[in-house]
Amino acid sequence: MSEAKKYNAPVTNPETAAFWDAAKQGKFMIKRCNTCGEAHYFPRAICPFCFSDKTVWEEASGEATVYTYSLMRKSPTGPYAIAYVTLKEGPSLQTNIVDCDLEKVKIGQKVKVVWKPTDGAPLPFFTPA
Amino acid sequence: MTIKGKAYIAGIYEHPTRHAPDKSTAQLHAEVAKGAIEDAGLTKDDVDGYFCAGDAPGGLWPMVDYLGLNTKKLRHVDSTETGGCSYLIHLGHAAEAIAAGKCSVALVTLAGKPRTGPMPPRAAGAEADFESAYGATTHNAYGMCAMRHMHDYGTTSEQLAWIKVAASHHAQYNPHAMLKEVVTVEDVLNSPMISDPLHRMDCCVVTDGGGAMIVTTPEIAKSLKKPLVRLIGHGEAAKGPRGGKNLDLTYSAGVWSGPRAFEEAGVTPKDIKYASIYDSFTITVLMQLEDLGFCKKGEGGKFVADGNLISGVGKLPFNTDGGGLCSNHPVNRGGMTKILEAVRQLRGEAHPKVQVKNCDLAIAHGTGGLLGVRHAASTCILERA
Numbered sequence: 333m334s335e336a337k338k339y340n341a342p343v344t345n346p347e348t349a350a351f352w353d354a355a356k357q358g359k360f361m362i363k364r365c366n367t368c369g370e371a372h373y374f375p376r377a378i379c380p381f382c383f384s385d386k387t388v389w390e391e392a393s394g395e396a397t398v399y400t401y402s403l404m405r406k407s408p409t410g411p412y413a414i415a416y417v418t419l420k421e422g423p424s425l426q427t428n429i430v431d432c433d434l435e436k437v438k439i440g441q442k443v444k445v446v447w448k449p450t451d452g453a454p455l456p457f458f459t460p461a
Numbered sequence: 462m463t464i465k466g467k468a469y470i471a472g473i474y475e476h477p478t479r480h481a482p483d484k485s486t487a488q489l490h491a492e493v494a495k496g497a498i499e500d501a502g503l504t505k506d507d508v509d510g511y512f513c514a515g516d517a518p519g520g521l522w523p524m525v526d527y528l529g530l531n532t533k534k535l536r537h538v539d540s541t542e543t544g545g546c547s548y549l550i551h552l553g554h555a556a557e558a559i560a561a562g563k564c565s566v567a568l569v570t571l572a573g574k575p576r577t578g579p580m581p582p583r584a585a586g587a588e589a590d591f592e593s594a595y596g597a598t599t600h601n602a603y604g605m606c607a608m609r610h611m612h613d614y615g616t617t618s619e620q621l622a623w624i625k626v627a628a629s630h631h632a633q634y635n636p637h638a639m640l641k642e643v644v645t646v647e648d649v650l651n652s653p654m655i656s657d658p659l660h661r662m663d664c665c666v667v668t669d670g671g672g673a674m675i676v677t678t679p680e681i682a683k684s685l686k687k688p689l690v691r692l693i694g695h696g697e698a699a700k701g702p703r704g705g706k707n708l709d710l711t712y713s714a715g716v717w718s719g720p721r722a723f724e725e726a727g728v729t730p731k732d733i734k735y736a737s738i739y740d741s742f743t744i745t746v747l748m749q750l751e752d753l754g755f756c757k758k759g760e761g762g763k764f765v766a767d768g769n770l771i772s773g774v775g776k777l778p779f780n781t782d783g784g785g786l787c788s789n790h791p792v793n794r795g796g797m798t799k800i801l802e803a804v805r806q807l808r809g810e811a812h813p814k815v816q817v818k819n820c821d822l823a824i825a826h827g828t829g830g831l832l833g834v835r836h837a838a839s840t841c842i843l844e845r846a
Contacts, residue, residue: 342590352590372704374591380704400612400710400833402604404596404656414601416708423705426834428595439612448594455594 337409341452347377350389352453360445360456362392362421373423394445395420396458401429401437413437417458431459465725468556469682469691469846472501472675473801475782479639479789481669482577487518487527489572489671494528497673502685503566505530510537510564510676512555514547515583516573516792524570537564543699544829545739545794547571548674549839552800553695555676565678572671573792580793586835599741599793600664602833604656606710607744611658613711613759618658620762621743622649625662625786627770628740632783634812639666640787663743665785665795672797674804682846688808694726694842701835711759713828714838715752722824722840723754730754734820735806736777737799739827740784746770749826750777753840772815781806781815796827800841807845821845 344352351374354361363375367384379387401415413429415437429437431446442461447454474496476489484492490513498505508530517524521540525532537558541550548571555567573580585593610616626646632638644662652661682689698717702708723729730753738753740746747761755777756764769775782788782802785795803823805811811820823843830836 339594344590348590370704370706372706374588376587376704381706399708400605400609402601402608402656402659404598404601404604405653406600406655407596412596414595414597414605416605416702416710418708419705424702424708425705426592426595426597426702439608 339448339450339455341450342455344453348375351375355447355453355456358447360392360394361389362419362423363387364390371422373419373425393420395461396443398429398437398439398441398443399424400439403434403437415458417443427456427458429459430457462560463725464553464556464560464695465693466691467560467679468676469679469689470674470800470804470843471677471682471685471687472497472503473804474500475672475789475798475801476572476670476791477637478670479637479668480576481574486573487524489574490517490524490570491528493572493671493673494568494570497568497675501675501687503675506534507566508568509534510555510558510567511535512539512551512567512569514540514551514571515542516571516794537567543837543839545741546796546827546829546837546839547794548796548800549825549827549841550697552674552676552692552841553697553839556692556695559676559678565681567676568673569676570671570673571792571794571797574669575793576667576669597831597834599831600656600659602831603742603744604659605833606748607658610711610744610748614762616747616762618650618660619646620766621663621747622646623766623768624740624743624746624770625649627768628780628784628786630771631781631815632787634814635783635788638783638788639668659742659744665741665790666787667793668789668791670789670791672791672801674800689846690804690807691844691846692841693844694722694724695840696721697837697839699837710833711748713748713752713832714836715749715826715828715840718838718840719753719826722842726842728822728842732822733777733824735781735803735817735823736779737803737823737825738779739795739799740780740786741790741795743786745828745832746779748832749828753824753826772817778815778817781811794829796829796839799825799827803843807843
């Protein structure tokens with residue numbers, strides 16, 4: 333069912349274009365601040381922790397664990413699992429857990445990034461590792 | 462500078478409708494404005510401050526014009542938009558404006574028709590490309606909070622169900638409540654799963670309608686005929702994933718807005734006789750009770766169980782109008798009705814079956830946005846003067 337789902341292409345903007353360019357190469361990028369050392373997601377030009385503008389792109393492993401999730405059962409496009417996953421590099425992010433038995437998703441589960449096509453850059457989702 | 466005791470709620474009105482396909486949204490704003498102004502014993506020409514949020518068609522100036530507010534007198538406006546808690550923030554801001562002499566009779570309105578038709582989408586934030594594909598709705602955003610709360614603290618669906626049970630006990634006495642039937646814990650658990658772990662009965666109603674209030678100076682309030690209710694503490698705050706560092710969905714921005722309000726008021730949760738707590742979902746109530754300090758973090762499940770929130774039965778009577786879970790959740794925004802029932806309790810105008818005895822101190826608290834994604838929170842401490 334998730335294969336059939338159509339996703340809108342990201343609009344993108346000058347601040348985030350590098351993320352989407354890398355996504356087209358299958359690379360999952362995060363931003364890290366060279367001043368305070370903290371990684372963050374989604375990417376910003378100015379660090380949300382120390383407000384430094386010395387943020388740089390870094391390719392992330394794409395490995396993560398499920399922080400929480402909820403299986404939405406009342407949806408016109410079929411059930412789907414929204415989740416927050418915590419990347420190996422630290423930041424947590426919102427996503428969907430896909431391409432698996434959604435009834436078996438659980439907190440603490442190891443997952444990895446998987447890309448879904450759009451008419452533009454692909455979008456990152458996560459699936460059991 | 463403090464707003465403590467510097468502003469009174471002199472007029473309140475909750476629209477009795479829960480489904481209004483035959484009315485316009487602007488018309489509902491006008492009807493609740495008229496109701497609140499008349500409840501106060503004032504006239505439209507007395508209004509010199511106007512507050513509305515994102516539900517007002519066209520925003521501030523179109524509403525000022527549509528309502529026909531006296532533009533020779535109108536000297537303070539505020540369109541702070543923080544979703545369902547906008548009106549709690551408006552109350553605090555109205556008190557600030559009154560304390561600063563910027564207005565003396567502030568009108569706050571809320572109205573809309575989500576039951577009749579879908580609401581217009583919100584403007585996209587900077588996160589849109591990175592989140593909009595994942596289908597966050599109210600149900601699953603709050604579901605994720607509940608799931609993690611259960612994981613971290615052992616909170617159960619049975620405990621959450623007690624919140625709905627308490628609301629239903631109160632709603633049976635509200636002739637305008639959308640759902641008047643008293644339900645049991647089993648009823649809640651047997652209702653269909655919507656977004657794990659939230660069942661249908663863990664969710665609030667969807668209603669058309671609205672509400673309004675008049676906030677004024679101590680002098681004007683004392684010249685009117687209604688029992689005196691004043692704001693003595695106010696707090697506001699916001700919370701989001703903030704770059705994804707140390708994500709914790711088991712608490713809300715109420716951990717900051719609550720202490721700010723209690724400190725200003727000079728009271729503690731133990732002093733509160735009645736609590737209006739935003740109940741978009743059962744988990745919303747449980748987390749906010751913890752965040753406001755009515756119990757320790759993680760003990761909300763035990764706190765709400767066994768009827769502890771039922772007026773006349775438990776230690777903390779909450780949402781005695783039936784709340785959003787059973788009575789009304791106009792425009793998917795529960796902040797206004799939270800204030801209105803707190804004022805009724807302090808006036809002694811709640812239904813006799815749910816009126817809290819000697820109710821002289823109340824809290825009205827709510828969140829806006831999505832608890833599991835990005836949200837604001839606001840806390841108001843109200844006192845019978």
